[in-house]
Structure formats: structure tokens, C-alpha cells
Amino acid sequence: MERIRLGVIGAGLMGMKHIELVHACGICSLAGISDVDPSRKALADAFGVSFYRTAEELIDGEQPTGVIIATPNAQHAAIAEVCAKRSVHMLIEKPIADTLAQAMRIVDIANQSGIRVLVGHHRRHSPLIRKTRELVGGGAIGKLIGVSVLWALMKPDAYFDVEWRRQRHVGGPLLINLIHDLDSLRFICGEIKEVYARASSAVRGFDVEDSLSISIAFDNGAIGSVLASDATPAAWSYEAAVGENPLYFRTEENCYHFLGTSASLAFPRMELWRYADANRKGWQHPMERSQIAVGEADPLKVQLEHFCRVVRGEDEPVVNARDGAETLAVALAVQRSASKGIPIDPSELLTGIEG
Ligand SMILES: NC(=O)c1ccc[n+]([C@@H]2O[C@H](COP(=O)([O-])OP(=O)(O)OC[C@H]3O[C@@H](n4cnc5c(N)ncnc54)[C@H](O)[C@@H]3O)[C@@H](O)[C@H]2O)c1
Structure with missing residues (x-):
């Protein structure tokens, strides 16, 4: 079976781990790397792939089937939009986004485009x-x-x-x-x-x-x-x-x-x-x-293999965008409860966003 070509967007601490895993994986291959920091080009050189500054350039240049988004949380939703417009499936690092509004934007992008989204709560693969x-x-x-x-x-x-x-x-x-x-x-x-x-x-x-x-x-x-x-x-x-x-x-x-x-x-x-x-x-x-x-087993490796099956349509994502948003809602409910000194129902935070 042909290997799935995956790009990695954001080549920092976590992106580097994903790059190593994709490189070593038998069912996918590394299509290219993008990072706004030009010093990360050295990593692309070390793995023998092309380096791009933006997600758009990476996707247009390499036409990967999927990408792993390992940028800071505040960038996840904007990059997800770029990927969905170009019909590229995504593994988005956890948390899905930095706010619930951004998280729900990703849920909407996934629902409207039909693009498959897996959120990187990798312990579920442990x-x-x-x-x-x-x-x-x-x-x-x-x-x-x-x-x-x-x-x-x-x-x-x-x-x-x-x-x-x-x-x-x-x-x-x-x-x-x-x-x-x-x-x-x-x-x-x-x-x-x-x-x-x-x-x-x-x-x-x-x-x-x-x-x-x-x-x-x-x-x-x-x-x-x-x-x-x-x-x-x-x-x-x-x-x-x-x-x-x-x-x-x-x-x-x-x-x-x-x-x-x-x-x-x-x-x-x-x-x-x-x-x-x-x-x-x-x-x-x-x-x-x-x-x-x-x-x-290394949960990150199991997660990557699962993502490949998700891309092929063989598996449903173990953590889809909605599920990722719900976990974020729990964490933000804890934050709000600690600030206000009152109990909080996480689903109310999501309902507030969904209007
Ligand atoms: N699953 C886990 O256990 C785990 C552990 C650590 C971090 N994370 C998650 O991984 C993501 C990245 O965290 P990190 O610790 O690797 O951060 P990091 O700061 O080490 O790396 C982020 C990289 O993204 C690049 N970047 C920023 N904006 C970009 C953009 N628009 N396009 C392309 N590249 C861009 C930065 O230059 C940097 O190299 C975060 O979502 C974080 O929460 C997950």
C-alpha cells in the first residue's frame, strides 16, 4: 500500500517528536516541514525534506494527504482553516485551541468540510x-x-x-x-x-x-x-x-x-x-x-498509526474535534471555578459558545 504523505506544521519541541515518528513509520512518510522560525530549516535538511515558512506554502508545494499541527495553541484554528480549504486531513496537537470559541471554529470547519480531524490527546492510545x-x-x-x-x-x-x-x-x-x-x-x-x-x-x-x-x-x-x-x-x-x-x-x-x-x-x-x-x-x-x-507501546506512535487509518477512512478519530473541545471545556471550567469560587458545569461553557 502506498505510504501516506504527511507534513508537519510547527517544528518545535512536539513537532520534532512527530517528525521523528513520521520519518520512522512504515505506513506514512514525511512530505515536508513548515515553521515561521527560519532556524528550523536545519531540521528539514537533516530529514532530507523541503522547508516552508507557512502552512499554505507547505501544502501547495508538497500536496500532503494529511498534516500534523504542532504550533502554539492560538494558531491551531487559523491553520486548520488553511488545511480544510485545501482538503488536507489533520492531527491537531492538544489542546485543540486556546479558547472555546476557537475550538468550536475547528469543530465547524471539520463538520462543514468533511475533513477528518484527530486531536492529539495521545494518552488515549496508551x-x-x-x-x-x-x-x-x-x-x-x-x-x-x-x-x-x-x-x-x-x-x-x-x-x-x-x-x-x-x-x-x-x-x-x-x-x-x-x-x-x-x-x-x-x-x-x-x-x-x-x-x-x-x-x-x-x-x-x-x-x-x-x-x-x-x-x-x-x-x-x-x-x-x-x-x-x-x-x-x-x-x-x-x-x-x-x-x-x-x-x-x-x-x-x-x-x-x-x-x-x-x-x-x-x-x-x-x-x-x-x-x-x-x-x-x-x-x-x-x-x-x-x-x-x-x-x-509508545502512545504517540500508536496515535500516528491511528491517524493514518483515519486519513484512509478506516478508523473514526478516537478524539474528534468536538471531543477535543469538550476536554478543553472541562479544563476551562476548572479555571473559572477556581477564579469565581463556585462549581461549574463544563457543558454550560460550550453552550455559551454555541449560542
Ligand atoms: N501531547 C503532548 O504531550 C504535548 C506536549 C507538549 C506540547 N504539546 C502541544 O504541542 C503544540 C506545540 O507545543 P511545543 O511545546 O512544541 O511548542 P514550541 O514553542 O516548542 O514549538 C512551536 C513551533 O511552532 C512554530 N510556529 C509558530 N507559529 C507557527 C505558524 N503559524 N506556522 C508554522 N509554525 C509556527 C514555532 O516557531 C515553534 O517552532 C502545542 O499545541 C502544545 O500544547 C503537546
């Missing part, structure tokens, strides 16, 4: 997350009562030398990191109907939050809590626990706990706790811990 969804959704722990998420680590001081990372509602663990965890919670536990959050910047004193707590209500009646801080020497974050990204020191600790009526599950060690005798329940009775085996 075998661990998929297995957890299968277990929790499939009744392996009984009816879901609740989930506890701990996201705690220390960002290095130098991280905050970049100004936008100190700005409220731009940088911060919520929009940069926790949006992944919130997306995974939607994927595993179901839709979120309300969030009630409190943010603190007491450690560093920057405008942006360094710590956050969120109380969650799911549509299905389950409840959840998230405690997050990027200012503590702690071992319990998805990044450190799972070790997908070699940048993080890997701790292999558990960071999520799912509580059900018949068992509970600790993630990512996939420890299932239940009573040894299902008829003898209560704190005095012995419990058993079993470990569920899960194969390893």
Missing part, C-alpha cells in the same frame, strides 16, 4: 489507559464509586525563565499538564458534569497557579478528586509514574486510584484489590492483590 478504561467500564471493579488523582512533582526553576509559563490562564499545571489527566478521566470514567476547584500560587508567588485541587462529579454518579502541585518533591504524577517521556525521572508509583463496589484499581501498576472470598467482605477480612499485565 495501552495502560486503554486497559484501565476496559476494566473500569467493563465492570471489573463493580460500579465505579470514585477516582482519586495525584499529580505532584517539581518543575525545575529554569522552566519559569520563560515569561508565558508564569502567566495565569496561559501557563500552569492545569492547561499544560492536567488537561491530559482530565481527558483520561473523561475517557475512563465518563462525562464530567461539574467541577469545583481551588488554586494556589503560595509556593512561588507567580501569577500562575502552582497547586490546585478539583472536586469532580461525573454524569454516572461517580465522584472524583484531583490534587496537583508542580512545586513539591513528590513521586506521584502520571509522567513520573508511567515513564513515557524519558525527560522525567521514572518512579513507577501509583498516581490514580479507582474505587468500585467490588474491587479497586491502582494505576499504573495495575494492582487490583478485592476480598479473597467475595462472600466475606468487611475491613476484618483478608484482601488479595493481583496485578494485571499490560503490554508496552
Whole structure:
């Protein structure tokens, strides 16, 4: 089968990862790279492809079947419009956009053009997350009562030398990191109907939050809590626990706990706790811990292979534009709740945009 030609728009930190993956992939090939920063041409030279300044030039010059958009969030919608006009399918990095208005613009572009859009919430392609969804959704722990998420680590001081990372509602663990965890919670536990959050910047004193707590209500009646801080020497974050990204020191600790009526599950060690005798329940009775085996795979690579099938029309996007907008709405609802001190229903934010 002929390889799918993919362009990469935005060759920064994330774009570089995509470029490497596309280059190494057996079912697609790198058609070209575009970046507004001319110094990124060196990367195109290293991979033996042409370099363009704009998305338009890349598409007109190379006629790729699909593109990966890895520019800053505020550029996603404008570039999506350029791609849709030229009938090019897109994998858009997460979050889908920086505002809900821009996110819904992308939803409309996808609906009106018929162009396929996959949003890069890549953890949904992680075998661990998929297995957890299968277990929790499939009744392996009984009816879901609740989930506890701990996201705690220390960002290095130098991280905050970049100004936008100190700005409220731009940088911060919520929009940069926790949006992944919130997306995974939607994927595993179901839709979120309300969030009630409190943010603190007491450690560093920057405008942006360094710590956050969120109380969650799911549509299905389950409840959840998230405690997050990027200012503590702690071992319990998805990044450190799972070790997908070699940048993080890997701790292999558990960071999520799912509580059900018949068992509970600790993630990512996939420890299932239940009573040894299902008829003898209560704190005095012995419990058993079993470990569920899960194969390893790089979620970004699995995501890319899925995108190729989406482009061919063989798969429906695991995260379509609407789904990406809904995850963004949850994150922005957390932000608004923390600012106003009131619970917020994420769907109301979307309804406001849809008019
Ligand atoms: N999936 C993940 O885990 C993950 C991790 C990090 C970043 N991201 C996402 O990836 C995207 C990029 O983030 P990053 O950390 O790589 O940023 P970055 O700043 O390292 O790279 C962005 C690149 O885009 C280029 N650019 C800006 N405007 C452009 C335009 N109009 N056309 C072409 N190029 C343009 C910049 O020059 C830069 O090289 C963001 O949406 C971010 O949220 C996702």
C-alpha cells in the first residue's frame, strides 16, 4: 500500500517528536516541514525534506494527504482553516485551541468540510489507559464509586525563565499538564458534569497557579478528586509514574486510584484489590492483590498509526474535534471555578459558545 504523505506544521519541541515518528513509520512518510522560525530549516535538511515558512506554502508545494499541527495553541484554528480549504486531513496537537470559541471554529470547519480531524490527546492510545478504561467500564471493579488523582512533582526553576509559563490562564499545571489527566478521566470514567476547584500560587508567588485541587462529579454518579502541585518533591504524577517521556525521572508509583463496589484499581501498576472470598467482605477480612499485565507501546506512535487509518477512512478519530473541545471545556471550567469560587458545569461553557 502506498505510504501516506504527511507534513508537519510547527517544528518545535512536539513537532520534532512527530517528525521523528513520521520519518520512522512504515505506513506514512514525511512530505515536508513548515515553521515561521527560519532556524528550523536545519531540521528539514537533516530529514532530507523541503522547508516552508507557512502552512499554505507547505501544502501547495508538497500536496500532503494529511498534516500534523504542532504550533502554539492560538494558531491551531487559523491553520486548520488553511488545511480544510485545501482538503488536507489533520492531527491537531492538544489542546485543540486556546479558547472555546476557537475550538468550536475547528469543530465547524471539520463538520462543514468533511475533513477528518484527530486531536492529539495521545494518552488515549496508551495501552495502560486503554486497559484501565476496559476494566473500569467493563465492570471489573463493580460500579465505579470514585477516582482519586495525584499529580505532584517539581518543575525545575529554569522552566519559569520563560515569561508565558508564569502567566495565569496561559501557563500552569492545569492547561499544560492536567488537561491530559482530565481527558483520561473523561475517557475512563465518563462525562464530567461539574467541577469545583481551588488554586494556589503560595509556593512561588507567580501569577500562575502552582497547586490546585478539583472536586469532580461525573454524569454516572461517580465522584472524583484531583490534587496537583508542580512545586513539591513528590513521586506521584502520571509522567513520573508511567515513564513515557524519558525527560522525567521514572518512579513507577501509583498516581490514580479507582474505587468500585467490588474491587479497586491502582494505576499504573495495575494492582487490583478485592476480598479473597467475595462472600466475606468487611475491613476484618483478608484482601488479595493481583496485578494485571499490560503490554508496552509508545502512545504517540500508536496515535500516528491511528491517524493514518483515519486519513484512509478506516478508523473514526478516537478524539474528534468536538471531543477535543469538550476536554478543553472541562479544563476551562476548572479555571473559572477556581477564579469565581463556585462549581461549574463544563457543558454550560460550550453552550455559551454555541449560542
Ligand atoms: N501531547 C503532548 O504531550 C504535548 C506536549 C507538549 C506540547 N504539546 C502541544 O504541542 C503544540 C506545540 O507545543 P511545543 O511545546 O512544541 O511548542 P514550541 O514553542 O516548542 O514549538 C512551536 C513551533 O511552532 C512554530 N510556529 C509558530 N507559529 C507557527 C505558524 N503559524 N506556522 C508554522 N509554525 C509556527 C514555532 O516557531 C515553534 O517552532 C502545542 O499545541 C502544545 O500544547 C503537546
